[in-house]
Amino acid sequence: MSVNVELSSFFGRYTDNHLHIKVEGSTTGECLDDLIRQFPKLKRLLFDKYGNFHHGYDLFVNGESVYPMGLKKPVKDGDKMNVVFIIQGG
Amino acid sequence: MLTEKEKQRYDRQIMIYGFGEAGQEKLKKAKVFIAGAGGLGSPVATYLAAAGIGTLRIADHDTVELSNLNRQVLHWEENIGNEKAASAAEKLRKLNPEITIETIPETITEANASRLVGDADLIVDAMDNLPTRYLLNKTAIEKGIPFFHGAVYGFEGRAMTVIPGKTACLNCLYHGAEVPREKFPVIGVTPAVIGCIQATEVIKYITGMGELLTGRLLNYDALRMQFSEFKVNRDPECEHCGKQGR
Numbered sequence: 001m002s003v004n005v006e007l008s009s010f011f012g013r014y015t016d017n018h019l020h021i022k023v024e025g026s027t028t029g030e031c032l033d034d035l036i037r038q039f040p041k042l043k044r045l046l047f048d049k050y051g052n053f054h055h056g057y058d059l060f061v062n063g064e065s066v067y068p069m070g071l072k073k074p075v076k077d078g079d080k081m082n083v084v085f086i087i088q089g090g
Numbered sequence: 091m092l093t094e095k096e097k098q099r100y101d102r103q104i105m106i107y108g109f110g111e112a113g114q115e116k117l118k119k120a121k122v123f124i125a126g127a128g129g130l131g132s133p134v135a136t137y138l139a140a141a142g143i144g145t146l147r148i149a150d151h152d153t154v155e156l157s158n159l160n161r162q163v164l165h166w167e168e169n170i171g172n173e174k175a176a177s178a179a180e181k182l183r184k185l186n187p188e189i190t191i192e193t194i195p196e197t198i199t200e201a202n203a204s205r206l207v208g209d210a211d212l213i214v215d216a217m218d219n220l221p222t223r224y225l226l227n228k229t230a231i232e233k234g235i236p237f238f239h240g241a242v243y244g245f246e247g248r249a250m251t252v253i254p255g256k257t258a259c260l261n262c263l264y265h266g267a268e269v270p271r272e273k274f275p276v277i278g279v280t281p282a283v284i285g286c287i288q289a290t291e292v293i294k295y296i297t298g299m300g301e302l303l304t305g306r307l308l309n310y311d312a313l314r315m316q317f318s319e320f321k322v323n324r325d326p327e328c329e330h331c332g333k334q335g336r
Contacts, residue, residue: 008246009313019314056269060320067265067325082320084309086267087243089274090130090218090281 001077014041029071058084113297121145123207126216127178129161133285139182149194150174161278203229212236227260240288244275245312247284257304258322261330
């Protein structure tokens, strides 16, 4: 499956400013794996040292949260996946 | 009843279709709790004061520092070292002497949150950390009053409105996730935009106008000058507003 990943400007420093990226995968987790294969700097950002998806980030597919399926949520060809980081500043 | 001076002062917004003197009277009767008088709290308080909210209760335990002044526009260089709540109130009273400004120079904690919010009609989340945001979200749900969330980082911001019992809450969105509290980058125009969105939502809620930013997280990316939305569903298992929480 080909999925369109959309990132906010924040991620640009880890992706050479690519914010719209095509990835392959049948689940959100596989899509993230392919995203990291293309932009390895994202690995330390998105995953902790135990390989768990970091709590400070969220995934949305076609504008809807992947909770509670998380990285196991199936995706379809042409889906849009957003990686969003949790912000707390005021 | 509005005074003649109030009718004149708020003439341009009273003119808005569907707003009228009735809308202005609703604003006058409203009591708003603003948690934080910093980057977000400054525009929120300024525009709510200008709009004629009857009572603003502003809580902030901090004092003004030089490094605040790039974004916390209610505080000026002469206020460095002063309490932020008092500094904000001083400017807001000059902007609109017709309204009541209450200041609370205290840290919001689990022990005092309910008391500090008191009989306010709603809570504006202008905090700078997730734990207090969750605490205020929970307090709003317990009191059955709306919660207006906003947050910023660099050139990006988020906003969402919560109506307890009806729409997803902050905990439905983040599921209790915690991120390390650290110094964050930000430029003043970002909280200016997000704070104005929060103030707009408050005015819409009080006057009953329009469609609220509920069940969706608004995402603002200023560097691309794009607004996007993500759907946020209520979590039946939410520890704040789900069956476990209430």
